[in-house]
Amino acid sequence: MSKSISELEEIARKCRVEIVKMVHRAQAGHPGGSLSEIDLLAALYATRMRIRPDDPKWSDRDRFILSKGHASPGMYAILAEMGFISHEDLKSYRVLGGVCQGHVDMKWCPGVDFSAGSLGMGLSFGMGCATAARLDKSDRRAFVMIGDGEMQEGSVWEAAMAAAHHELGNLKVILDRNRIQNDDFCEEQMRMFDIPAKWKAFGWNVKEIDGHNMNEIMEGLDFLESPENCQGPSILIAHTIKGGGISYMENNPSFHGAAPNDEQFHQAMIELGEVEA
Amino acid sequence: MTRMAATRDGYGQALLDLAGNEKVVVLEADLGKSTKSLHFRKAYPHRTISCGIGEQNMLLVGAGLAASGYIPFASTFAIFTERAFEQMRNGVARPNLAVHLCGSHGGTHTGTDGSSAQSIEDLAVFRTLPNVVVMHPCDDVSTRELTMQLPALGKPSYMRTARNKTPVLYDGRENEVKIGKGIVLSEGNDVAIIACGVLVSESLKAAESLAEEGINATVVDMHTLKPIDGQLIDDLVAQCGALVTAEDHNVIGGLGSAVAEHIVANSFAPLEMVGVPDRFGESGQADEMLEIMKISAPYIALAAKKAISRK
Ligand SMILES: Cc1ncc(C[n+]2csc(CCOP(=O)(O)OP(=O)(O)O)c2C)c(N)n1
Ligand SMILES: [Mg+2]
Numbered sequence: 405m406s407k408s409i410s411e412l413e414e415i416a417r418k419c420r421v422e423i424v425k426m427v428h429r430a431q432a433g434h435p436g437g438s439l440s441e442i443d444l445l446a447a448l449y450a451t452r453m454r455i456r457p458d459d460p461k462w463s464d465r466d467r468f469i470l471s472k473g474h475a476s477p478g479m480y481a482i483l484a485e486m487g488f489i490s491h492e493d494l495k496s497y498r499v500l501g502g503v504c505q506g507h508v509d510m511k512w513c514p515g516v517d518f519s520a521g522s523l524g525m526g527l528s529f530g531m532g533c534a535t536a537a538r539l540d541k542s543d544r545r546a547f548v549m550i551g552d553g554e555m556q557e558g559s560v561w562e563a564a565m566a567a568a569h570h571e572l573g574n575l576k577v578i579l580d581r582n583r584i585q586n587d588d589f590c591e592e593q594m595r596m597f598d599i600p601a602k603w604k605a606f607g608w609n610v611k612e613i614d615g616h617n618m619n620e621i622m623e624g625l626d627f628l629e630s631p632e633n634c635q636g637p638s639i640l641i642a643h644t645i646k647g648g649g650i651s652y653m654e655n656n657p658s659f660h661g662a663a664p665n666d667e668q669f670h671q672a673m674i675e676l677g678e679v680e681a
Numbered sequence: 682m683t684r685m686a687a688t689r690d691g692y693g694q695a696l697l698d699l700a701g702n703e704k705v706v707v708l709e710a711d712l713g714k715s716t717k718s719l720h721f722r723k724a725y726p727h728r729t730i731s732c733g734i735g736e737q738n739m740l741l742v743g744a745g746l747a748a749s750g751y752i753p754f755a756s757t758f759a760i761f762t763e764r765a766f767e768q769m770r771n772g773v774a775r776p777n778l779a780v781h782l783c784g785s786h787g788g789t790h791t792g793t794d795g796s797s798a799q800s801i802e803d804l805a806v807f808r809t810l811p812n813v814v815v816m817h818p819c820d821d822v823s824t825r826e827l828t829m830q831l832p833a834l835g836k837p838s839y840m841r842t843a844r845n846k847t848p849v850l851y852d853g854r855e856n857e858v859k860i861g862k863g864i865v866l867s868e869g870n871d872v873a874i875i876a877c878g879v880l881v882s883e884s885l886k887a888a889e890s891l892a893e894e895g896i897n898a899t900v901v902d903m904h905t906l907k908p909i910d911g912q913l914i915d916d917l918v919a920q921c922g923a924l925v926t927a928e929d930h931n932v933i934g935g936l937g938s939a940v941a942e943h944i945v946a947n948s949f950a951p952l953e954m955v956g957v958p959d960r961f962g963e964s965g966q967a968d969e970m971l972e973i974m975k976i977s978a979p980y981i982a983l984a985a986k987k988a989i990s991r992k
Contacts, residue, residue: 432794473797499965500965500973505796507794507795507798512963521794521798522797553733553734554734556711558738585711585733586711586712586714587709587711587712587713593731593733594711
């Protein structure tokens, strides 16, 4: 599962292309949070996740829980890259009967372990998966991706407190700290003040990284997996750019949940090196 | 051409129109762009309280404001109001505090967001709460009218609005819209179709197709599910002798149940309920959803014939 930094960057680039294609085709969906999370997902899936794409229900697989389930295009893109679903399946995003439902759904899509869409639920679910692994005496892990806006849900903190209480060293959170939520910047909607201090105060191991720098991402994943951080729950706070990789989407709250038009789509394909300017 | 509009826009407009009342405050949970409270926020930022993505907190902040003499209007997606159900139950309904909760994007008509966003049980759960008035208007005009009447209500309310556009029925007929009073939209003596929300216009379409077959249907917009307009239902039973209900909501617990509860205790008539057949939705376009849930106009017409055959 070893991959060079440039190989990982190329995987992430290909996923970005698919993300933009999905939301453009559907003329709906959530590009912003898909683009901010994708470097993290690419590195996690391509180098760390213990999974079998040809046996998606393998009982000892690591679990990945996309709690911010609206950012599903990012997850579908990496699942296609890993071979859980086909690239053809990506065309079913938001289409009646498609495996790629608007929000990731374990009933519909191979490789999806959690039916998301309501924020603030994934961490509790991840705690359940981690607890089951412990009861099974399995070394499988539960990785949970949460959004920064999502962190405003009180239930996130119920789970955070409980996971530390139960010393769930096999529970690992990645926070996509892109500073934007649905309506606006987090700073306008609900300030969260010192986020690392909050998680530390809840008893978690905390590390901050640049979520678009592959070297830092690999260090961050090493941190999550290091033996000293497997005594209790750990969180990687990844500073990211919402819409990262597409100039006009970057740091633009209106691309939280809006699709590019044809012209913008073309522009994105140029920026991603898919077509010549 | 019929004007098309989304009920959520009527809600947003009403909040602006109510702003003259200094006691009106608006609560948001990071979905103001979607529920349309954003217009109020832009115009009256100091009377808009952002609760972040925290629906449970929002409901009880509303309760505290109501207990302090304010008139809070809180909104989020219909589905996420349910996350704060117990706050609504114990913190709002039980002390009878006039918090007005609006759930937008109700029903499977919400479309491609998929099952997690398509509330099919909100009307049922809020209908079970004492003191709470439950509404589901069908166009932007009636949504605006009903919302405008809420400050005078003096008790809590839940109103479901919809994401997508539907035909506007009440331009110039604003005066007919009153909380608790169903509205007769077309008259016929063979069967009465009682509908709410996006299925009101589907029911009118069904009545047209029935008319082509010589079947005359009354169509009622039952925008208030609780308290239900029992007098009107009794009149419809007497006039038509067969009823159909139509709603973009689980067939369990919503408008159909409200009508059934009334008729079993009062008068009798065969009743066919058109609603989501006790299943979750999925991603699809709004019109596709009405088809796969079997709640579009042709299904309503079919149910009407069945109700008539049971007379
Ligand atoms: C409980 C709940 N409330 C509201 C929403 C509507 N919603 C969908 S995405 C979103 C903003 C999420 O922001 P964030 O967690 O920061 O995600 P990202 O920026 O990564 O897209 C909101 C409010 C929801 N899905 N669930
Ligand atoms: Mg965010």
